[in-house]
Amino acid sequence: MQDSKEYLDKKAYFEKIITLYGRNVVIEVLQDETIEIHKLHMSNSNKTDGAVETILSLAKKRGIAVTYHEKNALSRISKNAKQDQGVAIDIVANSYKNAKEIKNLKSFKLLALDGIQNPQNLGMIIRSCAGGYVDGIVLPKKSSAKISPLVIKASAGTLFKLPIYYCNTLDEVLKDLEDTKIYLLSSHAKSSIYDVQKSDRSIFVLGNESDGVSKEVEKLCNDSISIPMNRGVESLNVAVTASLIAFMK
Amino acid sequence: MQDSKEYLDKKAYFEKIITLYGRNVVIEVLQDETIEIHKLHMSNSNKTDGAVETILSLAKKRGIAVTYHEKNALSRISKNAKQDQGVAIDIVANSYKNAKEIKNLKSFKLLALDGIQNPQNLGMIIRSCAGGYVDGIVLPKKSSAKISPLVIKASAGTLFKLPIYYCNTLDEVLKDLEDTKIYLLSSHAKSSIYDVQKSDRSIFVLGNESDGVSKEVEKLCNDSISIPMNRGVESLNVAVTASLIAFMK
Known part of the structure; x- marks a missing residue:
């Protein structure tokens, strides 16, 4: 045995x-x-x-x-x-870690992706997070784009530079976390990304390109923030949204 | 006649x-x-x-x-x-304006694109600038991607929401401007985007995806800034860089 x-x-x-x-x-x-x-x-x-x-x-x-x-x-x-x-x-992928490890971390700022399907967007998100002020990405196996040549190309050689926490679904990770600010990115939120106060443990949840964050995941968020926009523009590319959060200091 | x-x-x-x-x-x-x-x-x-x-x-x-x-x-x-x-x-394109108009404007924050070839990047830049805190984009006819269906798609319906100042080449516009902060985005710059002081007239120059800003245009910049990056990441996607500048408040 x-x-x-x-x-x-x-x-x-x-x-x-x-x-x-x-x-x-x-x-x-x-x-x-x-x-x-x-x-x-x-x-x-x-x-x-x-x-x-x-x-x-x-x-x-x-x-x-x-x-x-x-x-x-x-x-x-x-x-x-x-x-x-x-x-x-x-x-x-040495940077791959089991998302179960997150709850044992003392402090973190993470981006969680809920159903990002476009490989170019996923690659760009990885690249921006690797360069930016984020400790890792939470990437569910279900409903997300898989790591593929297109993702690797769009990540421009940064794929293995930052921790990617894998899980089956995002809700199984989020429901396990205590003392964590879980932000839903939402155009309806009253607070904006410019108002975010630093906290020891924070996760920013980004939804799918067309449907946004799923209902199950939304329920597990305990705060919401928007990116205030001009000229009636409703949304940004999801990789751009991720990058703005990654470079918030 | x-x-x-x-x-x-x-x-x-x-x-x-x-x-x-x-x-x-x-x-x-x-x-x-x-x-x-x-x-x-x-x-x-x-x-x-x-x-x-x-x-x-x-x-x-x-x-x-x-x-x-x-x-x-x-x-x-x-x-x-x-x-x-x-x-x-x-x-x-009612948002198209001749870049010669810029020098008559009292105050502005503009993004100038030097040789952006990828239509998806151009569309994303337009989208982020339309939503963000930028007064327009300077787009040279020579050496840039043309407005095409791919650009329109990537701009997600924002193409005509903000002024696009057209010109033949960027240097002919920049050399005409007085009392204007012309920032070169450069990984070698000592100041960072987090240090930028607001000025009445500012232009941020972004270069081509692979070659950066051309020598002629670089000479006309009077300041330079970097985006400080972690984990040895050398650069970001140009549309992401544009978005970070667009959402600097």
């Missing part, structure tokens, strides 16, 4: 693994020395062409393990048979 | 006209009542199908003049024979 400590360490490790696929993507990932790689997966039906040669030589140079699979097995790993082109790569 | 006042009025009117093309775009524009339309152009080689019928009935409903052209003439209007699909539409 496996030792439970070892099992839990392994589990934690595998929760940080993100699988990407497609030849250009795999080449880009292999070329980026800042990205830690767990394993390279190749279909044994791949014919050796320029791209495959490049992939294998980059993997060799970096000393990365290569595993060969039947075409179907490779597709089960990539979860996208149509676009994997017979290659997939596991990257290790 | 034409009266010069009338001629100049006409010239000013036509400088505000933006021509868009393609069937879906034209339908979207016609459906948006906030967009003033000068004229609809149709190729007389168009076969009457669902899209053409929709376009003509929307134009009729709004009382918009329709002009028919030979296919080649239509392409000269759209300037994109491959994608115009035999339809083009002139929209009136």
